[in-house]
Amino acid sequence: MxxxxxxxxxxxxxxxxxxxxxxxxxxxxxxxxxxxxxxxxxxxxxxxxxxxxxxxxxxxxxxxxxxxxxxxxxxxxxxxxxxxxxxxxxxxxxxxxxxxxxxxxxxxxxxxxxxxxxxxEPDDAWDKSLGPEPLSSGFTPEAFIGMLSGRTTRIKALLLDQQRIAGIGNIYACEALWKAGIKPGRPAMSLSKPAIRRLHHAIVDVLTRAIEMRGTSVDDYVDAEGLRGGFQSALAVYGKLGQPCERCGSPIVRTVIAQRGTWWCRTCQR
Ligand SMILES: [Zn+2]
Known part of the structure; x- marks a missing residue:
């Protein structure tokens, strides 16, 4: 998707x-x-x-x-x-x-x-239930800290919730959590401010690099010209069950969070 x-x-x-x-x-x-x-x-x-x-x-x-x-x-x-x-x-x-x-x-x-x-129609607030764009100037580390405050939802599920942040799906939620070294099942409110800042940076970085590489083609995704994306070659954890984590060498595991397959490293995501 x-x-x-x-x-x-x-x-x-x-x-x-x-x-x-x-x-x-x-x-x-x-x-x-x-x-x-x-x-x-x-x-x-x-x-x-x-x-x-x-x-x-x-x-x-x-x-x-x-x-x-x-x-x-x-x-x-x-x-x-x-x-x-x-x-x-x-x-x-x-x-x-x-x-x-x-x-x-x-x-x-x-x-x-x-x-x-x-x-x-021009006056239709069709997107009023959608959260902020993660690459917009309004999505600051401070705004993200406020968004997670008091939330018992698991952080992976929160990243997928379009009413909180718009546009992140399963691939980029897995990748951003790995990059930030955060366990996907942790309650959002349990993350320290430095951890939230790391995750904010990871989200922006992963999405920006993926746009530069014209998206990820792990399924049948192609762009408007019918061309495949290139970010599948840069994935660290998504779909990599059993392969060594490129940071610590431990095998990547797969669990299910919010009904979605979740790939992560038990050793370096805490
Ligand atoms: Zn690891």
Whole structure:
């Protein structure tokens, strides 16, 4: 499932490919994949709109429209946003197609159909339940200390909670905890301030490096151009059961926290 670095990479690729294009028509083959506010018809609302940019919030791709509306897309497990040239055959599992006036098109494909593309009005506070962006200036070590204060939740589960911090999923939670030397099962409130500062630094570092390497392809993730990411070669613990910890040599173990597989080192994560 794409996390912050993968969605950021996809959004950057799309921004390059579709900014400035105007929507001529919309085809919806599976209605649940394209959602609009009550009283708004998704397919009729979009023709005439021009794309002014593509961005990201948490794990969502945001296609910004000239009217101030935006398309908020959740890719979930297998969703893809693919730009196609005129005459190019449909991508497998395509459910929503935005046809542009120049003959090209943006296809929203998803073999497992868990993804959603949502049309959001300019005044809609659609992201109000999402926590801060971990790479934003507002996510300071002090803010993170405040966030963890009094929380009995295990630190790994807290990192995955999108209402606390937005965009971190299983891969980067495991990697950041390893880098900071923190045991994933510890209650958040039990972490010392120096440990929280280490974890803050680790989160920012791991996400920044993963964006530089265009995300992690441990499953079928590819970017907007269909290219695999490169951060899988830099993973320290995720998916590495039994392999030696690169810091202390102990074998990496796997436990389950918040129903998710959690890879970590029993020796150097305390
Ligand atoms: Zn270790």
């Amino acid at each position: 794409p996390e912050l670095p993968e969605v950021e990479t996809i959004a950057r690729g799309l921004a390059h490919a579709v900014t400035g294009r105007s929507i001529a028509s919309v085809v919806i083959r599976l209605p649940k994949m394209a959602q609009a506010p009550p009283g708004v018809d998704f397919a009729r609302a979009l023709p005439g709109e021009r794309i002014v940019g593509v961005g990201r919030r948490a794990k969502y791709v945001l296609v910004e429209l000239a009217s101030g509306r935006r398309l908020v897309t959740s890719l979930r497990m297998t969703g893809r946003l693919v730009v196609q040239r005129p005459g190019e055959p449909d991508f497998p599992g395509t459910h929503v197609v935005l046809h542009f006036t120049d003959g090209s098109r943006l296809s929203f494909a998803d073999l497992r159909t868990f993804g959603r593309m949502r049309l959001v």
